[in-house]
Amino acid sequence: MEVFAVAGSRAVLPCKCNPLYSFIPAIQWSKAHKGTVWRRQRSGLQFWGSSWYPKVTQRRVTCPHSQFEKGDFSLQINNVREEDGGVYSCTVENGDQVVVKVITLRITEVSVSSLVPTWGSDISISCKVTPWPPGASVRWTLNNNPFVPQTGIASNRSTTENVVREKATARLTGNWTCVVDYKGKEVRASAALTVKGVIHPSKDDTKVYAALGSAVTLPCVFSPGLIPSNPVWEKLRPEFLFKPAPGRLPASFSSSKLFSQLPSDQSASLKEVGLEDEGSYRCSGSIEGQRLTRNMQLVVAKIHSSIPSKDKGPTTLTCQLTDTSEVTHYEWVHVVYDLNGTGSVRSIQKGATLSVSKVSEENQGEWACRFYGKDGILGNVTYHIPLMSRLSGQKSVGVSHNTAAMVGLSFLLLVLLLILAQMYKNHQRRKRIFQYPALETIVHTISNAREERERNQMKN
CATH class of the missing domain: 2.60.40.10 (Immunoglobulins)
Incomplete structure (x- = not known):
């Protein structure tokens, strides 16, 4: 019988016999070339092997007594390790009857050469099965997706390892799973990997879009806890295709490190984007003597009106x-x-x-x-x-015509009112005079006499 267990988990080695025992038999668990692991005498006394004896209050190896009456003498190993892998035997003695069961325990473990590698460094992820199952095959998944290595996978049957070697990049971040196919069954073991470096943008040549005349932020954020030394921003000249060379930064360019609260944030900004600002930019910083860089491209958008x-x-x-x-x-x-x-x-x-x-x-x-x-x-x-000029011109002309018409009508109305007022005034005056005819005769007589005297004086 074979049992697979992932390193750090609990392994249960089965040992089930006929439960029709009048009393609990003697039980012994041993490992090949290592001697006794655990044994129990008929008297009930228990013993552990020297390498399995508990040095703390919590025992790593137990055999639950509650299952003995059912004929279950399975051994439990907590927090299994690589060295626990091997061949075990369970011996049950009941008088002259002896039952021996052999179990092979295989420990599967995924390990990373560096728990927190930095971007660009060499990294290896290994899958080890101890002891290695003959005829088994191994495949890898990253974040539940099949992983296709760029540098190949090395298998070493002598060391029972299957190793992936890559340059550490953001694409390697996530949950690595080693899937062992053996005799129609799948055995899985996983390990988490975090690659530190520039996390935003997460990959090179990321495009940043900005409208013409607007402000834009060029992101350059390192992993939390990483404080880059000698951070530098550069604009790459497009004429150097194979090996970009730094050029002059835009006039509106400014680094945000002056106002950023996080030392891992080395983002920069452009206050007003122009068409000439489009192109490739590069931010870089040194982490533990290694220069980390990230390239990005600024794309400028505008609206052309015809x-x-x-x-x-x-x-x-x-x-x-x-x-x-x-x-x-x-x-x-x-x-x-x-x-x-x-x-x-x-x-x-x-x-x-x-x-x-x-x-x-x-x-x-x-x-x-x-x-x-x-x-x-x-x-x-x-x-x-x-509001376009033609539309506003049409509206203003219309308003001007309306205003002129209103002014003209108002003037005519005012003249008519003055004429009517004068006519009414004359009418009232004549009406008052006609009410006194004798007075009118006297007025005319006096006027005629005055005119006669004036003519006579002129003659003399």
């Missing part, structure tokens, strides 16, 4: 990126804000280009171009359509 010459047709908006290798599709969203500043989406259209009439009040506001990759949205860039 206005017709006669300013009568629709305007074409085109979403443009300096690198479209990861873009799968585009989406246009019209965002309208109310008086409280709350935005709402009015329409959604697909495609990199959009035709929109600027003279239409419905199209005024903010148009956002969202661009997506296979894993979701990558970024967005916005374009604002203000």
Whole structure:
């Protein structure tokens, strides 16, 4: 009989016999070439081998008495180790009857050469089965996915090991499982591996998207607890394809180490992104004498507007990126804000280009171009359509005509009111005079006499 156990777990070596015993027989467990492990005499006295004798209150080897009456004399080994692997025998003596059962215990263990390796260092993950089962095959999984090694897997039957050797990178982080196929059965043992280094971005050539004129953060975050020395940011010149050389950083570039609370965060930022800022950037820092680097690419997005010459047709908006290798599709969203500043989406259209009439009040506001990759949205860039000149000119001319008409009508109305007032005033005056005819005669007589005297004086 064969029993597989993972290092650190409990192994149960079965030993079941006929339960029809009048009394509990003598039991002895021994290991080949190692002697007695545990034994019990008929009197009930128990003994442990010298290498198994408990040095602490908790015994690593036990044989539960509660199962003896059922004929179960199985041995339990807690926290099994590599050296526990081997051939065991269970001997049950009941008078002249002796029953011997042989069990092979195989200990499976996955170990890593360095528990917390740094990015770029040599690392080996080994799967050991002690003793090695003849004819067994081994395969590896990483995070429950089949692992395909880049440098191959070395098997050494003499040392009963199966080893994966790789350069430590972020892709090796996770749960490693060694699957041993033996006689139609699978035996699994696992170990967790954490690779320390630059954890964000998690891989080289990660693309960072930013809208033209906006601010952007270039991430460079090391694993918690890692404090890089001599951190450096560089912009790589594109003319050096095989061995990128550092160039000049943008004018708006600034390192965030001045305001970052975490020494492991060496991210940087650009306050205002220009088209000339696109390209590759590299951050680096030294950890335990090893230089760790991470390259990333800044992709700049903008919206190009094509206005017709006669300013009568629709305007074409085109979403443009300096690198479209990861873009799968585009989406246009019209965002309208109310008086409280709350935005709402009015329409959604697909495609990199959009035709929109600027003279239409419905199209005024903010148009956002969202661009997506296979894993979701990558970024967005916005374009604002203000009140266009032609629309405002038409409205102002209309307002001017209306104002002139109102002023003209008001002036005519005022003149009419003045004329009516004067006519009414004259009418009232004549009416008062006609009420006294004698007075009117006297007034005319006096006036005529005055005119006669003035003529006579002129003659003399």
